[in-house]
Each structure stands twice: as C-alpha cells, then as structure tokens.
Amino acid sequence: MRLRSILDFPLVTADEPVVYVLVKRFDLIVNILRAQILPDRGGELLVDLEGPDSALEEGLAYLRGLGVGISPVSRTVTHDADRCVACGGCVSLCPGKALAMGEPDWLLRFDPDRCVACGLCAKACPTRSFRTLW
Amino acid sequence: MPITKTIEEINARIRAGSAVVLTAEEVARMGETASPAEIAARVDVVTTATFGPMCSSGAFINFGHTTPGLRMEEITLNDVPVYGGVAAVDGYIGATSVRPGDPEYGGGHVIEDLAAGRPLRLRARGRGTDCYPGREVDTWITKDTVNEIFLFNPRNAYQNYGVAVNSSARTLHTYMGTLLGRLGNASYATSGELSPLLNDPDLRTIGLGTRIFLCGAEGYVAWPGTQFHTSRERNEHGVPVLPGATLAVVGDLKEMSTEYLRAAVFEKYGVSLFVGIGIPIPVLDEDLARRVSIRNEQIETTVFDYGTPGHDALGRTNYARLRAGELELDGRRIPCSAQSSLSRARRIAEELGRRIRAGAFTLSAPVMAFPTGTSLRRCPDPAAAPAAAPLGGAK
Numbered sequence: 001m002r003l004r005s006i007l008d009f010p011l012v013t014a015d016e017p018v019v020y021v022l023v024k025r026f027d028l029i030v031n032i033l034r035a036q037i038l039p040d041r042g043g044e045l046l047v048d049l050e051g052p053d054s055a056l057e058e059g060l061a062y063l064r065g066l067g068v069g070i071s072p073v074s075r076t077v078t079h080d081a082d083r084c085v086a087c088g089g090c091v092s093l094c095p096g097k098a099l100a101m102g103e104p105d106w107l108l109r110f111d112p113d114r115c116v117a118c119g120l121c122a123k124a125c126p127t128r129s130f131r132t133l134w
Numbered sequence: 135m136p137i138t139k140t141i142e143e144i145n146a147r148i149r150a151g152s153a154v155v156l157t158a159e160e161v162a163r164m165g166e167t168a169s170p171a172e173i174a175a176r177v178d179v180v181t182t183a184t185f186g187p188m189c190s191s192g193a194f195i196n197f198g199h200t201t202p203g204l205r206m207e208e209i210t211l212n213d214v215p216v217y218g219g220v221a222a223v224d225g226y227i228g229a230t231s232v233r234p235g236d237p238e239y240g241g242g243h244v245i246e247d248l249a250a251g252r253p254l255r256l257r258a259r260g261r262g263t264d265c266y267p268g269r270e271v272d273t274w275i276t277k278d279t280v281n282e283i284f285l286f287n288p289r290n291a292y293q294n295y296g297v298a299v300n301s302s303a304r305t306l307h308t309y310m311g312t313l314l315g316r317l318g319n320a321s322y323a324t325s326g327e328l329s330p331l332l333n334d335p336d337l338r339t340i341g342l343g344t345r346i347f348l349c350g351a352e353g354y355v356a357w358p359g360t361q362f363h364t365s366r367e368r369n370e371h372g373v374p375v376l377p378g379a380t381l382a383v384v385g386d387l388k389e390m391s392t393e394y395l396r397a398a399v400f401e402k403y404g405v406s407l408f409v410g411i412g413i414p415i416p417v418l419d420e421d422l423a424r425r426v427s428i429r430n431e432q433i434e435t436t437v438f439d440y441g442t443p444g445h446d447a448l449g450r451t452n453y454a455r456l457r458a459g460e461l462e463l464d465g466r467r468i469p470c471s472a473q474s475s476l477s478r479a480r481r482i483a484e485e486l487g488r489r490i491r492a493g494a495f496t497l498s499a500p501v502m503a504f505p506t507g508t509s510l511r512r513c514p515d516p517a518a519a520p521a522a523a524p525l526g527g528a529k
Contacts, residue, residue, distance in 0.1 A: 085185070085396055085408055085478055089311040091459075091471035092319035102459070106477040124312040126187060126398035126408070126473075128238075 002050040003060075004033075004113060006076050008069035009043035016066060018045075026059040027051060033116045046073070046117050073117050076133040079110045084129040090121035137174040138419045141339075144178045145496045153178040155414075155490045157483040158426055162327045165427025173423035179490055179497065180426040182330040183347070183412040183482035186323055186474030187398040189309060190289035190360060191407045192228040193245055193387050196281040197256060199223055204268030206258035211244045211275075218258070222266055226286075229407035240405030242397035245285070248277045249349070249390045283387040285348065285395075289359040291411050293331030293378035294366075294435055295323045297451060297461065299468065302441030307402035311473050313440055320437070320461045320470035325479040326430045326453035330413040331381070333426045335373045337364075339415055341500025346383060347412030347486045349395035352495065353385025358504045365509045371432040372425070375450060379504070383411065394482060410478060412486035416497050430454040437463065 009018075014037075022028045034046040049056060063070060086107045091099045098114035099121060101107065122130035147153040154177050156164070161180050164173060197206065199222070209216040209225045213233045216225040232240035247254055259270045277283055298321045300306045300313035307313075310321045324332070334340055344355040359380025366374035394410030417423050430453035438445045451461055461468045489495035514520070 085475045087186070087408070087473055087475045088471040089321070089473050092321065092469040093312055093314065093471075101471065102457075106475075106480070120312065123401045126311075126400060126406070127396060128399060 001053055001056060002048055003056060004046075004048050004073050004115075005070050006073060006117065007045040007047060007063065008041065008071070009045065010067045011037075011042045013066050013068065014043060018063070018066070018068070021062065022049065022059050026055045026062065028055060028059050034118070073112055073115045076117055077112065077115050077119075077122070078131045079108070080129045080131070081108070083127050084108055084125075085127055087126060089124050089126060090130075093120045093124055095120070136420055137171065139174075139178070139416070140418070141416050141497050141499045144416050147178055148490055148496050149493055151491070151493060153490065155179045155181060155487045157480070157487060158182045158328045158333050158415075159480070159483070161427050162429045165424075165429065168427075170420040170423040170427070173427055174417055174420045177417045177423070179487075180333065180415045180417060181412055181483040181486040181490070182328055182333045182415060182426075183410070183479040183486065184291055184325045184329050184474060185394065185408060185410040185478035185482060186325075187309070187400075187406040188287060188290045188409040189230050189406045191245075191285065191287040191409055192226055192241060193248070193283055193285050195225050195227065195283045197223045197225065197258075197275060198279065198281050200268055200271045202268045203266040204258060204271055205260040205263055205266035206271075207260045209256070209258045211254045211256055212239065212247070213255070213257075214240055214244050230404050232405050237402075237404060238399055240397070242399075242405045242407035245387070245407055246392055246395060246397040248283060249387055249395050250392045251276055251278070277388050284384055285353070285387050285390070286356065286382070286384045287409060288382050289361060289380045290383050290409055291330050291359070291381045291413070292324065293329075293335065293380065294374050294433070295377050296436050296438040297322045297456065297470070298438055298440050299448065299461070299463065300441040301439050306440055307400065308440055309400055309403050309406065310440070312401060315441070317463060317466060317468050320456075320468045321473055322435070322453075322456050322470060323473045324435075324453075325474055325476055326433055326457065327428055328476070328479050328483060330411060330415075331379050332373050332428065332433055334415050334422065335368070335378075335425060337379060337504050338422065339418070339500070340381070340413060341504050342502035343498055344413065344500050345495070345498040346385075346414075347410075347482060347489075347495075348383055348385035348390070349387075349410050350391030350393060351385045351387075351389035353383050353411075355381050355500070356384040357382040358508075361510055362504070362508050363510050364504075364506050369432075369434050371428055373428065373433055375434045376436050394478065408475070408478075410482050412482040414486060414490060414495070414497055430457060437461065
C-alpha cells in the first residue's frame with residue numbers, strides 16, 4: 001500500500017539518515033514531495049511511503065521509535081465546504097490534481113490522497129475556505 | 135405566422151401561474167433539437183445568472199444622525215475606510231476598500247457582514263460646523279440600525295470576459311486569481327451559456343429599470359455599467375468575443391442573503407465581492423428564442439497574457455473547451471478553471487425561475503434602452519491631456 005504522510009522530526013533526529021534506513025532496511029519506496037526544517041517546529045517531510053503492508057508497518061514503527069510524528073495529509077489540509085462558493089479558482093493551480101470540479105453539480109471535490117500539501121489553494125482561495133496546519 | 139409576445143402577455147401568464155420558465159442551460163439543450171420558432175412558441179421566460187467576483191460594487195449607507203449632529207467626513211466601518219464626501223451621514227463603502235495594514239479584510243467583508251446582520255464598529259470624524267457641531271462618534275451599527283443601505287454597483291454582469299494566462303517566469307497574483315508562470319494555468323470568469331448579457335447580446339429586453347435578482351433580493355438595472363462597450367467584434371453567433379456591455383445595478387442590501395453575496399480576497403491583489411445576479415429574459419419572438427438558446431461552444435472569448443505589459447491577446451477559445459478544463463495554446467494543454475461559480479449561478483437561475491413560476495416575480499420592460507456604438511477611452515497621457523486649469527478651478 002501507499003501512504004502519503006507528513007513526518008514531523010524532533011530536531012534531535014536531524015543526524016539520523018531516515019530515508020536511507022526506510023529504503024535499505026524496510027525496502028520501502030520513498031518519494032519526498034517536500035522537505036524543510038523550521039526553527040519553531042523542527043524538521044518536516046512530506047512523503048509517499050510505499051511497500052507491502054508488513055514492511056510499511058515496520059517502517060512506521062521505526063519512525064515512531066525515533067519520536068517522529070506521522071500525520072496523514074488529509075489532517076493537514078482541510079476544506080470548509082460551507083464557506084466554499086465553488087468558484088474554481090483553486091482547481092487549475094493544484095499540482096496533484098487533488099481538486100476537481102465538473103458535472104453534474106460543479107461543486108469542489110477534494111481528494112486528500114492526491115494532495116501534496118503545497119498550500120497553493122489556501123493562498124488562492126477568495127473565501128479562505130482551506131485551512132493548513134503549518 | 136411568426137410568434138410575437140409582449141411582456142404584458144407574459145406577465146399575465148406569470149400571474150395566472152401558466153408561464154413556461156426555463157433556465158438558459160435548459161433552453162440551450164432544447165435548442166439542440168427545437169427550432170427558434172418552436173422555442174418561441176413553447177417558452178415564455180428564460181432565467182440567466184452569474185455569480186462572480188465583481189470589484190466595481192459597493193453600498194450606500196445612511197447611518198442616521200447623531201446627537202449632537204455630526205457631519206461625517208472621515209468614516210470607517212470595522213476600520214475599513216468608507217467614502218464620506220456626500221451628505222452629513224451618508225457614506226459609500228466600496229468592495230475593494232481595505233483595512234490599512236490588513237489585506238485580508240475590506241469593503242467586501244463589510245458588505246457581507248452587514249448583509250449577515252453582524253454588528254460593525256462605526257467610527258467617524260467631522261470638523262464641526264454651526265449646523266453639525268459634533269466632532270466624532272464611535273459606536274456599533276447593523277443593517278437594522280441604519281436608515282437605508284443599498285448596493286449600488288457601477289459595473290457588474292460583464293458581457294463576456296477574457297481568459298487570463300501568464301507566460302512570464304514568475305507567478306502573478308491578479309484579480310483573475312493566481313496565474314502560474316510559463317502558462318502553468320488559465321483562469322476564466324463568466325458563466326458562459328448561463329450568463330445574462332450573452333443571452334440577450336443586443337440588450338433588447340435589458341435596460342434601465344429591468345427588474346433582476348440581486349444577491350437574493352429584487353433589484354434593478356440602474357444604468358449602463360461603466361466601461362459599457364457595445365462595439366466589440368462579434369462572432370457568427372452574434373456575441374462579442376471580448377468584454378462588452380456591463381450593467382450598473384441597485385438593490386436593498388437589507389433583503390440580501392450571504393448565500394448570493396460573499397467577500398472575496400485575492401492574494402496580493404486585494405478584496406472584492408462575489409455578486410450573484412439573475413436576469414429573466416422574456417422570449418418575445420424567434421430572434422430572442424435563438425439568442426437564449428446559444429450554447430457554450432458558440433460563445434467564444436479571447437485569451438490574454440497577463441505576463442506581458444500590454445496583456446497581449448494570444449488567441450481565442452470557447453466556453454465548452456474551458457469547461458472541459460483544458461486550454462490548448464501553441465500545442466500545449468493548459469489546465470484551466472473559473473473564478474465565477476457555476477453551481478451558485480445555477481442556483482440563482484433556478485431560484486429566480488421558482489419565484490417567477492410562483493407569481494412572486496414579474497418582468498419589467500426597460501424604460502430606457504441602452505446606447506449602441508459605444509467604446510472605451512483611455513486615461514489621457516499627461517503629454518496629450520487637455521490644457522491644465524489652475525488647481526481648484528477658476529480662482
């Protein structure tokens with residue numbers, strides 16, 4: 001299975017070659033979509049982790065053992081459908097094609113599994129209907 | 135014999151509950167198989183609608199007099215500047231006015247908050263005159279405490295609008311939304327075959343005094359909108375391929391709903407207002423039947439490159455292609471999306487249709503037709519400006 005997650009690293013783990021270990025020891029496919037170190041939060045990695053369920057579980061256990069926080073993207077970007085007027089301004093900006101509109105109702109559909117948490121939608125939304133947790 | 139109807143005849147049917155009312159989308163589908171003559175015979179009214187950000191919007195407010203009297207010269211609502219250069223306690227809050235230092239809150243929000251019935255902080259100052267000795271006031275108002283508050287929008291319901299792209303290397307933040315560099319996306323802004331002035335492109339039935347749906351309330355067309363341009367190039371289906379006519383509209387904000395009126399923020403551009411407008415078009419004859427059955431693929435518009443100083447025109451597309459989500463330009467496929475909400479526009483067209491069928495909304499004939507042959511002027515270059523008069527006029 002594939003898991004898109006935001007990994008939060010305490011600064012003390014900065015020396016640990018996490019991605020190397022996930023690939024080498026757990027044989028996971030790691031696709032890094034974004035990586036940054038923030039002074040007030042430590043390190044943050046937006047990744048796709050892919051592999052057999054058992055290997056994925058072991059890899060996640062390894063990460064938790066290091067004190068790494070694991071949260072699915074769906075919990076870091078939220079869309080308020082009541083606030084949204086479905087203008088569509090965000091749709092053509094979305095690099096992951098997580099946002100779509102069309103027949104029959106032309107309401108905005110948000111697929112968190114495709115979201116790369118870039119935040120373009122949140123900045124572009126005229127009604128400020130997106131919330132991001134970073 | 136060709137069918138002709140009058141607005142009075144259609145209103146009689148509305149009152150009798152027998153008028154046939156369709157949305158412009160429904161009649162466009164009907165037009166795929168039915169002839170204009172058949173449509174004219176079967177349909178009485180077609181409802182059109184749009185819900186998009188319209189910067190040229192605002193509201194006049196009369197705050198009521200204070201004790202002692204105050205001539206309000208500098209006015210703010212929730213710290214957003216309100217124009218006070220009219221009578222003592224009249225003001226105009228424009229949609230794009232912003233709270234100094236806070237680009238996330240402006241006139242659009244003030245108008246939405248007022249429509250929602252929320253209290254707003256009013257602060258005003260005046261110099262003090264013999265008739266208005268007061269100097270300042272700091273209080274709270276709602277739409278129920280003020281005497282009048284009416285939306286008066288100088289330019290709404292644009293008849294067509296260009297598609298925006300950006301060929302430059304950097305992302306641009308515009309009133310057409312975020313435009314990614316190197317033609318990364320495209321942005322358009324009308325409701326196509328549902329859009330009011332594309333369904334009556336010669337404004338045969340829309341003029342001064344036309345009753346409309348304005349943000350949930352009954353409103354009126356008050357004047358030709360600013361930048362009213364009726365000389366644009368038209369395609370073989372009779373619609374302009376560039377921004378054409380516009381409408382100035384007026385209506386009571388106390389009766390409006392935030393479902394059809396919303397503040398808008400455009401990153402690094404400013405604040406605007408989503409305005410929902412619905413206009414009923416009486417199907418008086420075959421010509422109008424043909425007009426209202428226009429389809430997205432027949433409505434073309436021009437693509438402009440906001441990445442060049444002159445916003446160069448790059449080509450033409452139509453609304454069927456835009457709705458499909460991709461624009462083809464120089465062999466490249468560019469993802470595109472709208473700035474105006476089709477789902478809200480449909481809701482407005484349906485709601486207006488319900489009101490007409492219920493006999494609660496009748497049609498009004500314009501009391502003045504709008505001009506033809508108009509075009510746009512540019513602001514004079516300083517070198518070419520008319521001879522300068524001394525500041526302050528003839529002193």
